[in-house]
Amino acid sequence: MTGPNRFASQIADMKRKRERSAGPAPALAQMLSTAVARHSAGAFGDAERHYREILARFPNHAETHGRLGAALMAQGKVREAISSFERALLLEPSLFEACANLAQAYSLEGEAERAANAALRAVELRDNPQSRTLFVQCVRGAPVTADPGGLRKMMLRALSEGWAPPRELTRVCIALVKSNGAIRDALAHTGATWPARPAPDDFWRSPELRTLAEDDLLCRLLQSDPIPDIGLEGALANARAAMLTAATANAHEIDDGLLRFFSAVAQQCFVNEYVYAVPDAEAAQADKLKTALRAAIGAGAEIPVLWPIAVAAYVPLNAVPGAELLCDRRWPACVDTLLAQQIREPAEERRIAAGIPALTAIDDPVSLAVREQYEESPYPRWVKADAATPPADARSPGQPMPDVLIAGCGTGLSTVEFARRMPNARVLAIDLSLASLGYAKRMAQHFGVANVTFGQADILNLGALGRNFDFIDASGVLHHLADPWRGWRVLVALLRPGAMMQVGLYSATARQNVVAARAFVAARGYRPVAEDIRRCREDIAASSEPLLHSVMQWDDFYTTSECRDLLFHANEHRVSIGEIKTFIAANRLQFAGFSIDGPTARRFAARFPARTAGIDLDCWLAFEADAPDTFAGMYRFMVRRI
Numbered sequence: 001m002t003g004p005n006r007f008a009s010q011i012a013d014m015k016r017k018r019e020r021s022a023g024p025a026p027a028l029a030q031m032l033s034t035a036v037a038r039h040s041a042g043a044f045g046d047a048e049r050h051y052r053e054i055l056a057r058f059p060n061h062a063e064t065h066g067r068l069g070a071a072l073m074a075q076g077k078v079r080e081a082i083s084s085f086e087r088a089l090l091l092e093p094s095l096f097e098a099c100a101n102l103a104q105a106y107s108l109e110g111e112a113e114r115a116a117n118a119a120l121r122a123v124e125l126r127d128n129p130q131s132r133t134l135f136v137q138c139v140r141g142a143p144v145t146a147d148p149g150g151l152r153k154m155m156l157r158a159l160s161e162g163w164a165p166p167r168e169l170t171r172v173c174i175a176l177v178k179s180n181g182a183i184r185d186a187l188a189h190t191g192a193t194w195p196a197r198p199a200p201d202d203f204w205r206s207p208e209l210r211t212l213a214e215d216d217l218l219c220r221l222l223q224s225d226p227i228p229d230i231g232l233e234g235a236l237a238n239a240r241a242a243m244l245t246a247a248t249a250n251a252h253e254i255d256d257g258l259l260r261f262f263s264a265v266a267q268q269c270f271v272n273e274y275v276y277a278v279p280d281a282e283a284a285q286a287d288k289l290k291t292a293l294r295a296a297i298g299a300g301a302e303i304p305v306l307w308p309i310a311v312a313a314y315v316p317l318n319a320v321p322g323a324e325l326l327c328d329r330r331w332p333a334c335v336d337t338l339l340a341q342q343i344r345e346p347a348e349e350r351r352i353a354a355g356i357p358a359l360t361a362i363d364d365p366v367s368l369a370v371r372e373q374y375e376e377s378p379y380p381r382w383v384k385a386d387a388a389t390p391p392a393d394a395r396s397p398g399q400p401m402p403d404v405l406i407a408g409c410g411t412g413l414s415t416v417e418f419a420r421r422m423p424n425a426r427v428l429a430i431d432l433s434l435a436s437l438g439y440a441k442r443m444a445q446h447f448g449v450a451n452v453t454f455g456q457a458d459i460l461n462l463g464a465l466g467r468n469f470d471f472i473d474a475s476g477v478l479h480h481l482a483d484p485w486r487g488w489r490v491l492v493a494l495l496r497p498g499a500m501m502q503v504g505l506y507s508a509t510a511r512q513n514v515v516a517a518r519a520f521v522a523a524r525g526y527r528p529v530a531e532d533i534r535r536c537r538e539d540i541a542a543s544s545e546p547l548l549h550s551v552m553q554w555d556d557f558y559t560t561s562e563c564r565d566l567l568f569h570a571n572e573h574r575v576s577i578g579e580i581k582t583f584i585a586a587n588r589l590q591f592a593g594f595s596i597d598g599p600t601a602r603r604f605a606a607r608f609p610a611r612t613a614g615i616d617l618d619c620w621l622a623f624e625a626d627a628p629d630t631f632a633g634m635y636r637f638m639v640r641r642i
Helices: 005-021 025-041 044-058 062-074 078-091 098-110 112-125 127-141 151-161 170-178 183-191 201-205 207-213 216-225 228-250 254-273 280-299 306-310 323-328 331-353 365-376 415-422 434-446 459-465 482-495 512-524 530-542 546-553 560-565 575-584 596-606 617-628
Strands: 402-409 426-431 452-457 469-475 494-506 591-594 635-641
Touching: 005 469, 025 044, 025 062, 062 078, 062 098, 078 098, 098 112, 098 127, 098 596, 112 127, 112 151, 127 151, 151 216, 170 183, 170 216, 183 207, 183 228, 207 228, 207 254, 207 323, 207 426, 216 254, 216 591, 228 254, 228 280, 254 306, 254 331, 254 494, 280 306, 306 331, 323 331, 331 434, 365 434, 402 415, 402 459, 402 482, 415 426, 415 434, 415 452, 415 469, 426 434, 434 452, 434 482, 459 482, 469 482, 469 546, 512 530, 512 546, 512 560, 530 546, 530 560, 575 591, 575 617, 575 635
Parallel strands: 402 426, 402 469, 426 452, 469 494
Antiparallel strands: 494 635, 591 635
16 A cells, blocks of 8 residues: 555554543543534434434443433334343443433333333433323233332332322322232232121231231331222221221230321321211121220210220311310320321311402302312212322523413312412412311411412302413313303303313213213112211122122222212213313314323324324314223313403
């Protein structure tokens, strides 16, 4: 080789020698900087090409594999992205970004169990609010048959620290509890004889009771949210009966573990509003103990520690005359928590409710009937909200605070969560029921929410407020009005031009099992009172009719107020997508899309790939016709006022 070619070859050799002597870092850093710049600019295709060039020279560079996966994800190439993330973690298991992105990619592909495991690993690598949120998003839909290692511990943390509203985690927690072989055996034994009960004296000393009491996740769950599982319900009802027997017999062998468990059972019974059926003999025994507790309080006598716990598992302690005097005595911490739940907090709710203003008249006969229902059965009872750190006020200087209306706030769960995420909003939350509003305002105060004003009002009369709003939430309220369309028109008139509204309406297509159950209720003559609701639930659980039996899949079936709302409501309408489309067209609104889960979104996109299909109600009408359970909860969607 001679001349210029030889000279160029020598230059190339010298360059390679310098790179070898200095190592790959300078060349890699320069190439990676270029690729990242293209990635940050949104040129994902260019970034992908640069990352692949890097990997051609440095095939074992874990960070680049992870970044390539992110670029592929941004282009919708999820399967390829998964391969890149997996390769990155094989080379360097501690890469948090690759692990978190892999969890999201698995979730997009419907691989829920893998997504949950990757999200668990992401929290272990970097424990922060973002990784916890990712964990909740991935784990709540995951099938769990066993603890893959650390999941139970992480779920216990998630419940204890409030990473999400407990209901988002409850079913996964139940699956983990039931993956315990001893508990699984105990539930199988209970299920084989249910609704017949074992003799309380036998169950009191059985290993089944001890197995339940020693499960920390179960105990935490009992304190956090209603448990929507008929198998666990049977076991917990047995535990309650055993507790009553022990309390009546003044048993002294109650160790701290059992005491905490029994207190948790009593808390669960209060949270689910005493939905468990009570045989007549057991009810008589509980009433006798309640009378004894009342007498002991009145006499200032010594009270066995198990008495208030056992009574609280059958009736709220605030229903026992003089029970407020129990708060003046010294108790173990678990009992004091129970007294706060059942005596102090309800008293505070009543005090708060008395001061909530009436903003409109309530004179419509249906509105009056619905108000009466929710005064008797505030809906739903909740314990914890999402503990996520609220964002900072993002308004520009001089920008006015947005006005928000929560129409039908109930007991305030969604209101509190919304207000914490939008601290720059001025929120008005209204409801027919003062009992619900008292609960909502107490919980708002508990969580330090200061940007919500609560008021009693009827949607039908809200025009008298003389106010307009930038956002209105009407999720799950319009279908309980005498005329849902009239109520919706009232709310539309309160929207400023360009403002958004979230609406929730029951689907006539998806609620055929509820229609069947309501017909069953009417035929049997059940009344909307606790005793009949409990009896109705037992009869449904024993039914062999699939459509009727299927209502047990609803979380609402597992508390008294929610079961009343589901099967005994004073007024309920069900609508169709066609009716929604007609209303939107007639009222200067623009449909902005349904709120749906990931798997449903993927199935819809596979059938209707057009970019605008998601806001085409005709596409959704066709989709629901083939998948009638799509909107089993309700149609939840956004509209914009034109």
